[in-house]
Amino acid sequence: MCRFMRRIVLLLFMGMLTLSSAAPVQDPTPAPGTPTLRLIPLSGAMFAPGQRFDVRLEANDIQAPPKEFSIQVNGVDRTREIFGGQEFVTFPLLDGGGRPSARLGGGVMRRAWSLDRPGRYQISAALILADGARLTAQTTVEAVALTPERTPARNIILFIGDGLGVAQRTAARIVSRGIQNGKVQGLLEMDAMDAHGFIMTHSLDAAITDSSPSAGAYATGNKGVNNSHGVFPDNTGANAGASTAAGNAELARLVLDNPRIENIAELLQRTRRMATGVVSTVSVTDSTPAAFSSHTFARTAEAGIAEQILESGHSVIMGAGTRFFAPAGSAILGNIRSGRTDGRNLIEEFQKAGYTFASNASGLEAAARPQKLLALFHPRDMPSRFDRMRARAGDPNGREALGQFPDQPDLETMTLRAIDILSRNPNGFFLMVEAGSIDRQYHMMDPHRAIFETIELDKAVGAARAWARRQGNAGTLILVTGDHETSGLSITGVMENGRAAGRGFPSYVDENRDGFPDNARPQRMLAFDFAGTPAAANENADHYYELPRNLIDLNPTSPRATPLPRYLGHTATDIFIAASGPGANLFGRVMDNTDVFFAMLRAVGYR
Template structure:
């Protein structure tokens, strides 16, 4: 928000408003997992997509008390069962934790080649039926066989992209192919635009111009789904916000959030007041804004000096890799996309945080959907389930 205000030239940049700030209703969300004070993305996504708490690292799966395996039905699978169209859009690998929790059921989020196989219609996950209608993101290596001249990681020899094509998907790999497919209004669309995670938005045009932006993927997905007769369920993840935080890379995290917010604003405007749009985070991070920098300095500024006279910036992290502390922290240093913010506890990767996260609600009866200021992430599932089933909103 502050960075947006700086770009808009506001006297006090904190006065800027993001698209999410226009939501008519909001709540705070607790995010702990079954076995941790702080959740990982798999456990959190499982919670809001299935209504069940699971241990960290588990993807929409749990072992029942009698030892049997319970593949927890997800909101996306429920939507398919109810005849709705479905879609998944992410800037991470499609087999990464959050998107995987919509369609896969495994005890370990690291089983990414198995997660990829679940997307083949009538294959690894029979609940998907004829398949998810639109699937867009990164990580094509998990769908292709490995070998000296092959770009994949699969050791079973399967070419999942070819299997998806045989199942009726139009498979696209570039930004231009996505635009052409969107114009053709393909019946089923699969796009994987990078071998692993997609490129950060701030770097995309200069280093990976063939990759679409998150906004472009959302526009394509909504264009494919909005004319389906029974409505649709679409999960959109701005997943690289998380990755930038793990690197204590505040500039990239903020740029990713601004792109995500643009996608939210476009979606709310495009779908109108009759569409339910929920916006939340699967977990917190350890980033904080601290010190007493003047308002006009913006978020990429020096906040002060520590007891040793060493300068510190407005953005700090409780833990993480951090970076070398320069003797001067001017704006050119802090706005460098590769600059790593200072971290309190040195770690190879910054951790998630356990603080409550916001939930924003747009659409019909938004204020009725939650009657309490703080809810658990499992209760988000109830809101989504009731909308998919067409029932009354859940408090």
């Protein structure tokens, strides 16, 4: 072999070594029935110094309770410190349908442990089985060294548009601001921020995330599996939980007991005495607001999530989802069925805990400035801004969409009311505001309602930015982002009188300058398409619907309600983040979604 060829072979061999050393080492899959041991947190987990998380040691397919177990941290035995005198509890593992099987598992868990000093920690464990066999497991986690900003923010307002990607923002800009001679006639509020970056959104178990783990990444700094937030997977609920927890009380309990990670609201309440709150246009038990208020392996366990919200410490909870707080037969639910089966009235429990309750816009206005507020404006989700505006204008289709709940506030009003309450805290506040129906509408291929939802979000951003300016702009970090992209939206041009136009611009007009087009269906309107759905995309040429496609959820007794349409999915496309205020510079880069958590902590000066 010539010298040149030997050199090529050597380089290839070295490259293979480099690739193999860079890739994570995967344990071979054990044969079915082989006893296994796992340590939680999972390898790669990252925490802020002092952030609390649960430690769990669990085994599958063992034959009997083990003789003993131990755990070491960086080679030092910490069994008694971490687990105290707890026993390793065994139980039948669940099968795929959520039923107990013949397989035996077990585990032991320490709640609310923490790593106070930055650094990498190797945690190893051993389990001695009844027959004397020894199982081992290890995990490597990190307490992240955080360099606080020199001029820290006092407050954080995090705006999340569920399903909001770059194309969704572009569509809202064109419709809201208009184009003349090839130039957009103004920027959105979220366009005019100090720093702009991109976020990668993958979950722990999938390239395409859903809202729970994506919001959970912002809230905790850690990845989660799809349909979960604020927890690590364990062996108590198997994989049956996500699909069956809503109708099975025992499974709901199991999916709510997973190993937890302290979220940013809990952390800032405990360590900084900051006030916290969540605002959403959908149910406050839904994935995004719930990720800042609860911990669950199954986002469908919404009755249990509502119970956790009662214990969350939030000063403001505002949105929809009354059916998970009120028992069956409550007049406040109107024609929508309760989501509770236990008879509990959580609204009364919130009131006993010192919360003022409001169920409509009039009640919100009358509530003035309470110390703590629970405001729920619809049993399911708030109807779209498009339909709320049409109902106020007397349009019968808008009134049909609002059904028995006609008196609902706008997101900018909700945002300012939340800020007004939270800003009384001398230690500052953290507020998460979600426009949840951007996602809902793009799922149903209704881009026009989705655009109104995006413009509404932008108006709420503008209201918060104006408030911050009145405070001197010195103390409030404002962030605007999505949690993932929904529908694979593309803006394909202009339609004129229902037909594709080769040239020209949309003819949306905003005479009253409220940010919304006066006519959502002008002569020339934007044309859209959605990734991977050529047949579905042609079911309605301009994707304009007089009634919301989820009318059956909003007003189920309406004679005009039809079954829900086939949903479009999420994509793995990167999403944007925009930032203004102290610490905005931390977000002007390409980030993993977990990085947002640590950047927010740096912005408020957390060490």
